Amino acid sequence: MRIAVLIKQVPDTWGERKLDLATGRLDRDASDRIIDEIGERALEVALQARDAKTADEVVVVTMGPAPAAEAVKKGLSMGADSGIHISDDALAGSDTWTTAEALAGALREGGFDLVIAGNESTDGRGGVVPAMVAELLGLPLLAELDEVTIGAGEVSGSRGVDDAILTVSAPLPALVSITERTPEPRFPNLRGIMGAKKKPVAGQDSSAVGVEGGAAGPGAHSVVTATAERPPRSAGTIVEDDGTAAAQLAEFLAKNRLI
Amino acid sequence: MAGIDELFQLPAEIEDFRASARAFAERDVAPLVEEAERTGTFPLELFAKAGSAGLLGLQFEERWGGSDAGLLPDMIFREEVSRVCAGIAAGLGIQGQIGTAYLARFGSDEQKERWLRPAIAGEVITAWGLTEPDAGSDVRSIRTTVEADGSGVILRGRKTFITNGPIAGAIGVVAKQANGKFAVYMVEAGDEGYAVDRTLEKLGCRSSQVGELVFDNVRLDESRRLSPPDGSEIDEILDVLIRGRVLIAAASLGVASAAFDLGLAYAKERTAFGRPIGKFQEISMKFAEADARIAAARMLTYRAAVLCDTRDEVPVRECAHAKLVASETALWVVDQMMRVFGGAGFMQGSVIERLFRDVRYFQIVEGTTEIQHRILAKALGL
Numbered sequence: 001m002r003i004a005v006l007i008k009q010v011p012d013t014w015g016e017r018k019l020d021l022a023t024g025r026l027d028r029d030a031s032d033r034i035i036d037e038i039g040e041r042a043l044e045v046a047l048q049a050r051d052a053k054t055a056d057e058v059v060v061v062t063m064g065p066a067p068a069a070e071a072v073k074k075g076l077s078m079g080a081d082s083g084i085h086i087s088d089d090a091l092a093g094s095d096t097w098t099t100a101e102a103l104a105g106a107l108r109e110g111g112f113d114l115v116i117a118g119n120e121s122t123d124g125r126g127g128v129v130p131a132m133v134a135e136l137l138g139l140p141l142l143a144e145l146d147e148v149t150i151g152a153g154e155v156s157g158s159r160g161v162d163d164a165i166l167t168v169s170a171p172l173p174a175l176v177s178i179t180e181r182t183p184e185p186r187f188p189n190l191r192g193i194m195g196a197k198k199k200p201v202a203g204q205d206s207s208a209v210g211v212e213g214g215a216a217g218p219g220a221h222s223v224v225t226a227t228a229e230r231p232p233r234s235a236g237t238i239v240e241d242d243g244t245a246a247a248q249l250a251e252f253l254a255k256n257r258l259i
Numbered sequence: 260m261a262g263i264d265e266l267f268q269l270p271a272e273i274e275d276f277r278a279s280a281r282a283f284a285e286r287d288v289a290p291l292v293e294e295a296e297r298t299g300t301f302p303l304e305l306f307a308k309a310g311s312a313g314l315l316g317l318q319f320e321e322r323w324g325g326s327d328a329g330l331l332p333d334m335i336f337r338e339e340v341s342r343v344c345a346g347i348a349a350g351l352g353i354q355g356q357i358g359t360a361y362l363a364r365f366g367s368d369e370q371k372e373r374w375l376r377p378a379i380a381g382e383v384i385t386a387w388g389l390t391e392p393d394a395g396s397d398v399r400s401i402r403t404t405v406e407a408d409g410s411g412v413i414l415r416g417r418k419t420f421i422t423n424g425p426i427a428g429a430i431g432v433v434a435k436q437a438n439g440k441f442a443v444y445m446v447e448a449g450d451e452g453y454a455v456d457r458t459l460e461k462l463g464c465r466s467s468q469v470g471e472l473v474f475d476n477v478r479l480d481e482s483r484r485l486s487p488p489d490g491s492e493i494d495e496i497l498d499v500l501i502r503g504r505v506l507i508a509a510a511s512l513g514v515a516s517a518a519f520d521l522g523l524a525y526a527k528e529r530t531a532f533g534r535p536i537g538k539f540q541e542i543s544m545k546f547a548e549a550d551a552r553i554a555a556a557r558m559l560t561y562r563a564a565v566l567c568d569t570r571d572e573v574p575v576r577e578c579a580h581a582k583l584v585a586s587e588t589a590l591w592v593v594d595q596m597m598r599v600f601g602g603a604g605f606m607q608g609s610v611i612e613r614l615f616r617d618v619r620y621f622q623i624v625e626g627t628t629e630i631q632h633r634i635l636a637k638a639l640g641l
Contacts (some may be wrong), residue, residue, distance in 0.1 A: 074275075078621075160486055173468060184286070186311075186312065187279040187280075187282050187283055187312050188275065188276075188278075188279050189279065189313025189314070190272075190276050190313060190317060190322070190326040190328050190332050191313060191324070191326050193272050193275045193279070193314075194272055194328075197272075225495065
């Protein structure tokens with residue numbers, strides 16, 4: 001079984017995240033770059049399947065500018081067997097649909113039995129790319145799984161909803177997206193780090209993945225019309241407890257429709 | 260000849276490994292520190308976690324589950340976990356060096372299968388039984404003995420200050436044999452006649468379990484003997500300690516860095532007389548001096564680790580430099596940071612208060628500062 005894992009390089013969640021106001025795009029130099037943790041968890045699900053001998057091969061797939069190679073390298077250090085890095089200046093600033101087209105293009109001929117992705121990234125937070133990739137590839141989608149079981153010809157799992165837990169399954173090939181309730185990812189160990197250098201990474205450009213016209217091509221569905229600096233935080237209100245603090249707090253919450 | 264950057268920069272892979280070691284320390288160790296230190300208990304689940312993360316056998320051969328990567332990454336691991344908790348780092352650190360180094364060097368394949376593989380996996384906790392109530396720095400004067408008895412030996416004696424002793428499943432015990440040489444036997448937790456006399460209460464590093472162990476006519480067969488039949492020379496016993504000195508230097512760096520980072524954040528945040536205290540020269544000079552001293556200690560420590568990995572002979576003098584300078588630097592830095600915190604640092608429960616207690620460990624273990632002075636003076640012909 002071949003599993004593809006979609007990973008994404010994002011600004012460090014603990015650092016300051018900024019937009020480049022001139023382009024409306026993410027300012028990738030404003031903070032450290034890391035693999036999105038949800039992508040590491042998706043990789044952990046795949047690696048556990050390989051540890052259990054259910055899967056034979058795990059491939060990490062990403063789209064991003066040249067530094068995203070670091071994310072692929074970390075995925076290989078964690079244990080993935082190989083990587084695919086889609087990188088092309090023409091794809092800079094791609095919207096979610098174009099991104100999904102590029103990822104689907106890279107996956108289409110790969111012979112993958114299962115694609116695993118995080119449910120949403122910590123930068124864009126669109127949460128739609130896994131569904132779009134599934135649609136483009138004609139795969140069944142099991143979205144937002146808190147727990148995943150990978151079998152020989154089937155993948156199943158559960159998803160928490162308001163007052164129940166849904167158990168879902170699909171025959172392979174399929175695409176699943178996972179939540180932060182799946183197990184914590186492993187750390188790259190020294191052997192993994194040393195071995196990552198020798199693992200193959202396939203570079204692909206926009207024509208290789210079949211995205212005509214890149215980010216501004218006919219696949220683009222969204223246009224950024226304006227950007228603005230985030231307004232500074234207001235000072236807030238300090239409630240002094242003169243015996244009425246609880247009532248004041250309740251009133252504040254009710255007024256702001258928080259309760 | 261290598262360029263200057265190559266000489267003074269760690270390889271990229273080692274820096275990547277540091278990121279993993281730091282992530283382990285911050286994600287898996289940090290949440291357990293407060294309770295472990297308050298109750299004086301070791302969070303035993305960390306052995307298996309560190310084992311499965313490939314952090315316990317960094318120096319040992321891959322065929323036993325290790326990484327065969329030498330002292331350098333082990334030193335990085337010790338430094339990073341010590342930044343978070345010196346006590347827990349001490350317990351985990353025994354597993355990859357003091358508790359297993361002699362076994363890895365002299366043990367047979369059967370013995371390595373029995374104790375080294377599970378130690379690297381974090382399934383068996385190990386300890387090294389050398390120090391005795393009447394023999395600390397003066398290793399030659401140990402009184403624990405092995406006496407031949409049929410196909411095996413009888414082990415008699417008492418060991419003290421044994422890190423991991425109270426929780427260990429397998430302990431390498433050093434004893435005198437009839438010919439005056441040293442024997443090393445593996446004692447297991449269930450062996451008849453072996454007992455943990457008491458777990459010792461300590462000033463610092465309270466989460467590490469340090470105990471006094473008693474061997475009351477423990478009968479051990481040949482399968483437990485790690486040393487050659489006619490015994491080990493004292494140097495072979497001490498080699499384990501000498502390399503271990505680099506790890507104590509690394510732990511010192513971890514504690515010094517932790518104190519420095521805490522103090523720096525506090526000096527920028529705490530205001531007095533209308534400005535952050537770090538803007539007063541009396542305070543800022545402490546950081547300038549500490550920054551330089553930590554950098555110097557780190558250079559000596561990393562150099563000693565690289566020399567241990569690249570030279571056939573143990574670099575005794577360079578290990579002593581690293582241990583001496585790093586442990587005394589850590590003591591100085593933590594003391595200075597305590598002054599930055601003032602009254603807040605004197606209160607029980609603050610992190611700087613814990614570091615102030617923990618840092619006293621490093622001038623004592625793996626050869627006291629005075630022993631390092633003695634080694635260096637001897638090397639100078641004095």
